[in-house]
Structures are given as structure tokens and as C-alpha cells.
Amino acid sequence: MLRKKSTYVIVILVIVLLLIFRPYRSFWYKISADFFYPFFFFSVEVKDSIGKTAYLSKSKLELASQLFKMQKTITELEARCKYLQSFKDENKELRQLLNIKSIPDFKYIIAKVIYRDPAQWYSQFTIDKGADSGIENGSIVLGSIKSYGEIRTQFGVIGRIGAVSKHTAVAYTILSNECQLSIKIPSSDAAGILHGGERYGQKMWANIFLLPKDLEYKEKSIVITSGLTPLAPKGLIIGKLINMSNESNDNKLFAKAEVEPAVDLANLDFVLVLGKSND
Amino acid sequence: MIKVVYIFLLIFISIFTQILIGSAGLILPITALSIFYLTVITNWQTGVLTASIAGSIVDILYGRSVFLSPVLLVIIALLAILWLYKGELKYLPFQTIPAGFISFIYTCPDLLVYYHIYEHGIYLLLGKLLIILMSLILSSLVFPLFIILMDNINALLKLNLYTKSQKRISKE
Numbered sequence: 001m002l003r004k005k006s007t008y009v010i011v012i013l014v015i016v017l018l019l020i021f022r023p024y025r026s027f028w029y030k031i032s033a034d035f036f037y038p039f040f041f042f043s044v045e046v047k048d049s050i051g052k053t054a055y056l057s058k059s060k061l062e063l064a065s066q067l068f069k070m071q072k073t074i075t076e077l078e079a080r081c082k083y084l085q086s087f088k089d090e091n092k093e094l095r096q097l098l099n100i101k102s103i104p105d106f107k108y109i110i111a112k113v114i115y116r117d118p119a120q121w122y123s124q125f126t127i128d129k130g131a132d133s134g135i136e137n138g139s140i141v142l143g144s145i146k147s148y149g150e151i152r153t154q155f156g157v158i159g160r161i162g163a164v165s166k167h168t169a170v171a172y173t174i175l176s177n178e179c180q181l182s183i184k185i186p187s188s189d190a191a192g193i194l195h196g197g198e199r200y201g202q203k204m205w206a207n208i209f210l211l212p213k214d215l216e217y218k219e220k221s222i223v224i225t226s227g228l229t230p231l232a233p234k235g236l237i238i239g240k241l242i243n244m245s246n247e248s249n250d251n252k253l254f255a256k257a258e259v260e261p262a263v264d265l266a267n268l269d270f271v272l273v274l275g276k277s278n279d
Numbered sequence: 280m281i282k283v284v285y286i287f288l289l290i291f292i293s294i295f296t297q298i299l300i301g302s303a304g305l306i307l308p309i310t311a312l313s314i315f316y317l318t319v320i321t322n323w324q325t326g327v328l329t330a331s332i333a334g335s336i337v338d339i340l341y342g343r344s345v346f347l348s349p350v351l352l353v354i355i356a357l358l359a360i361l362w363l364y365k366g367e368l369k370y371l372p373f374q375t376i377p378a379g380f381i382s383f384i385y386t387c388p389d390l391l392v393y394y395h396i397y398e399h400g401i402y403l404l405l406g407k408l409l410i411i412l413m414s415l416i417l418s419s420l421v422f423p424l425f426i427i428l429m430d431n432i433n434a435l436l437k438l439n440l441y442t443k444s445q446k447r448i449s450k451e
Contacts, residue, residue, distance in 0.1 A: 008324045012331050029339050036340060039295055115302040117341040118410070119389040123397070124342050163342050170342030175397065178344055201402045 026137075026163055033126075033165035040114045041128060041167075104230060105277035109133050113268050114168065122204060122265050123176035124159075127273070130167045134275035137164055138231045141171045142272040143263035145237070156237045156262030157181070157225060158271060169273075173265050174206040174238065175199070183208060183238060183259075184226040188215045191226050194238065194259065204265065205242060205258040213255045217244050223259045231274070237262050281436060286325070289313050289429075290333045298340060306414040308385040310337060310348075311355050312422050315381055316429055318359035319368065320439040326356035347392065351385050358384070368445050371423040378422035382415045 055063065095102050111127035129135055142155040159173035160181065172178040175197030183194045190211050197206035208223070221241045227234025243258040293313040300307045310333050318326025334349030358380065367373045390407045398404075430440045439447060 008328065012328050015328070015332060015335075025339060028335070029342070032336050032339050036295065036298075040298075043299055115298050116304075117343065118301040118304050118306050119386075119393055120341070120343070121304065123393075126340070126342065172342070177396075178342075197397070199398045199403060200400045 029163045029170070030165040033130075033163075033168045037128075037165070037167040044112060044114050044128065103233070106233060106274045107134060107277045109135060109273040109275050111135075111169075111271050111273055113271065116268075120176075122173060122199065124162070124170055124172050124178070125268060126168055126170050127271060128168060129273065130165045130169045132166050133273075135161055135164055135169050135273050136231070136275070137161055138229070139169075140225070140232045140236065140274045141173075142236065142274065143265075143268060144270075145262045155272060156239065157232075158261075158263050158265065158268070160231075161273065171271065171273075173197075174259075174261055175204060175265065181232065181238070182226040182228040183223050184234075185211075185217065185221050185223055185241065185257075187221040188217050190215045190217070191228075192257070194223075197261075203260070205260050206239070208257040208259055209254065211255045211257055213253055217241060217255075217257065219243075231276070233274070282321075282438070285436065285438065286317060286321075286329060289317065290329060294333060294337055294340070297337070304410075305417065306382075306386045306390075306410060307417050307421065308382055308414065309421070309425075310334075311352060311381045311385040312378065312418065312425055314352050314355050315359045315362075315377060316426065316441055318356045319363050319441050319444050320433065323356065323360050326359060327353050330356040345392070347388055348385075351388060354384055355381050363444060363448065369442055371426060371442075374423050374426055375419040378418040379415050381422075382418035383411070386411050386414045 092102055109129050111129040111133075113125050114128045116125040117123070127141075139161040141158040141160060143158040144154055145156040157174060159171050159176065159179045161169045162172045162178050163170040174181065174194060177196040179195070181194040182191065184191050192208045192211040194206050194208050197204060199205075211217070219241055223238045223241060225232045225234060225236040225238065239259040239262045241257055242260045245256040245258075290310070290313060293310040297307060297309045300309075314326060314330045314333060317329055330352035331349045334352040335346060337348045338346045358377065362368070362377050366377065390410060394404060394407050398407075426441050430442055433440050
């Protein structure tokens, strides 16, 4: 009887250790996430189809005018894309002539948020695209922002991908300790490392470490990606500087700062993931 | 074989439902309630084994870096044994008591550890307490209904019933 019980305890311990031991986690994530994926996908599809019924309440005239507007926007964007493509080709050619390493190209993968952790709502979420769509560990996740200062942009950094299965991926936001990113503050010409964040009341911020202490920093300065990571292109907006810690700590070389995220992390339905382009 | 498939389906549906409801910002610890139910109708070994696996799967699916769920679910499985021997299983309204405890044990550590590390201020603390309270109320309401549903299914499958588990234990 005692032998049977101790066998049980050993089996339980082995299983738990195998499941929680960090190197094995990605393996178990792949298995369990892909197993659950069809069911979550189905539930999201049902939710979407219910949402789509809202269109039925609109008149045909209203829908037609919206369609016309959308077509106009698509045409404008296509024209802008073609125009930018010519610059891209030219840039590539010039870089080749000067023997400079070419800038990596990215593809944009649209993904739906399929579920979120209620205990860590602002730190992580799971999306419905994975390795099959070209997403890999460390890929940058973007979300839409309306306008940001003088720079006109539509997307800001939400975080990075931390675990990938065939069909799903876990994204860690810039408030999570699992997300690290090299950043730049163009107004001060400073570079630092973004790592983890905090919340106080309605406010939330991500922490920037290793900023040179001898430089001057202005509040509300834009914080962007530095482009040092191969998976993150340069110049993506992260947020704006809200606080510099000027406490008299022992560290004489580096300062710490806080950045307010540009994207509303509370409400995320769709995100864009930057995947490496095969071109 | 039926028992294994039954446990697998129960845990699978529980995890799926819990995650689905969790996406709405609510914590309804259905997996914890299932573990409690399962431990009562089977034995502590099955309860603890299922608790550790189910807890790990929940944390893996969420991508959590700290694995608290397996530990909390094992505690809940042990609580089920205590309730089986010292509690009252026959009367369904009494089952709101363990349901409240289960919810408290399962939601509190997760939320408060996260609050302690990343969040500050009374406003967010009150928010967390509200989520815990909501979870407590929901669990207390859902658990008796869950027992009725599962006992009906178990009767069809000729498996042990939750409400008759104390009788079964005294016979053994």
C-alpha cells in the first residue's frame, strides 16, 4: 500500500517537473496550445459571426457608402505603397553598391486575440497565428494608435512574442517582465533597454533602464525602437517619456525612465505581428 | 477506460470553459471545482495527479512564468478529502461553502502576487478584491448546479456520485 502511494507521488512529481521546467515549457506549450486551438478558433468564429449580425441592422445605402469609402482608402494606400516600394528598391540598390548590409524586410501578419489571462490582463495575451504564419519567438507585436504628437503613425509597439505553437502564440506586452526591447529616445539621442512595467490607478508605464545619466531628457519625448534587434525594425513608436528617476542612487552611469505605452493595452482585439519576410 | 476518458473530458471542458470565461475578465475557477468534484468521487491520488497536470496546462496555455496553478489545485484536491471526511456532501446548499473556499484559494494568490509585483495603489487593490468577490459569488452559485449536472451524467455512466460519496466511504 505504502509502495503504491510513493509510486503515485513520484509519478506526480516527475510529470509536474517535466511540465514546469523552463526548457520543456515551449515543447508543452506547442502540444497543449495546438490541441486546444480548434476549439478556441471555433468559439472566436462564433463570437465574430454574432458581431457581424450588427451589419444587418444597417441600411443598404449606408453599407454602400461605407464600401465606397473603404475602396477609396484602399486605392490611396495602394498608390502610396507603390510609391514607397520604388524608394525601397532604390535604397536596396544603393546599399548594395556601397556594400552596406541591407535592412531586413518584414511581413505584417494580422492576428486576432483569442484569449487573455484575467490575472495578468495587461501583461500577456494569446493570438490565433503561430509558426505556420511565420511568427517566431521575439517577433514584435503592434497595435493601432490614433495619432501621436507630430509623428503621424497608425501603429505602436504592444510587446513581443514569447511562446509559439503551430497555430497560436503568446504575446508579452511591454509591461511584462518577459519582454525586453532595445529603445531609443531621438530627442536626447539616448539608447536604453525597456524591461517590465507597473501600474498605479489608471496609469501604466514600462521601465527603461541603462539610459546615459549625463544626457538631458524632456518629458513627453517619443520613445522608439532602436532597431538593434533583428526582429524589430528601427523607429516603431513605443510611447512617450513620463518620468525620469533622479533619485540619488549608487549608480552614477545610468538613469531609469518610465514610458507610457502608445497603445491601449486594455482593449485589444486585433494586432499586427512583424514576421521576417522571405523576399 | 471509461473513467480515464471521463476524467480527460471533464478536465478538458473545464480548462476550455475557464479560459473562455477568463477572456471576459472574469475568473470562474471551473477547473478547480472539477478537481474538487473529481477527488471526492475518486480518491486523493487521482485528484492530486489530475490537479498537477490540469494546473500546469492552464499556466502553460496562459504563458505564465510562475506556475502557481498546479500547487493551488493540489491544495484544493487535499481540501476535497478533508470535506469528504469532515464535511457534508448530501445537501447541495452546503456545497457553497467549499465552493467559496476553492474560489478564494485559486484566485487570491494569482491576483495578489501579480498585484504585489506590478501594481500599486488602493484603486487597483480594490479592483482585485472585486474580482475575487465576483469569483467567490460565481463559484458558490455554479458549484451546486455543477454537482447536479455531473451527478446525473455519472448516474448514466454508472460512476460514483458526489452526493453519495460519504455513504460509499463508510461502506468501504
